[in-house]
Amino acid sequence: MSRIGKKAVSMPAGVSANIADGVLAVKGPKGQLTMPMSDDISYEIEGEGVLVKPANETKRARAFWGMQRTLVQNLVTGVTEGFSKVLEINGVGYRAKVQGKTLNMQLGYSHDVDFAIPEGIDIKTPDQTTIEISGMDKQQVGQVAAEIRRWRKPEPYKGKGIKYRGEYIFRKEGKKK
Incomplete structure (x- = not known):
């Protein structure tokens, strides 16, 4: 049961x-x-x-x-109430901003990454290193957050990348002399 x-x-x-x-x-x-x-x-x-x-x-x-x-x-x-996810961006020069119906991200590539915001999803950037995703459909909110995070997953040495708020990044020790 x-x-x-x-x-x-x-x-x-x-x-x-x-x-x-x-x-x-x-x-x-x-x-x-x-x-x-x-x-x-x-x-x-x-x-x-x-x-x-x-x-x-x-x-x-x-x-x-x-x-x-x-x-x-x-x-x-x-x-x-709706659902929301918060992403945090860590890294020198990494930032994001919403321009109309696209999320513009600078993630260390030679070009900017433009992510088209789907219908039913609301994305806000209160500051350059925070992305707030909200909407009615829990699955769609999680899927959009995962697609944005996929552009630059956090790496284990310096923690640079896009991570969920509250996510723990397992850190590795660097090279020894």
Whole structure:
């Protein structure tokens, strides 16, 4: 039995859910998010929340149960609060700034790196070495953060590169004489 799956997803005031054509749609103050429903899981909309249960007693249904409940919770959180990730840039001359719908980064290459900001994502640069990524869809926010980080991953000797806020970079000792 899934401990997470047993709990109903509570919906705060101003949030509504709708099931139609195999798609669960959640609407809230920030907008609307949809998720395709799994055949192994049954979804029931009750007065104050969404209840997720396995549709049958197969191993696959029990395995998907907790994950599907968490995905529904992410939809509700996304339309009410949203999600955010913060990236930090370390390195001499490394900086970033938002110009319209592109993120312009100088990361030690011979050219500037321009990253097109996708729809549904908001990127802010409060200072030259901090990038704040926010949006409704948790998966999309994480994917954009990973794509930006991929341009210059932190290296283990000096720690130069783009890292998540709070991420620990395992440091190596340099060359000895």
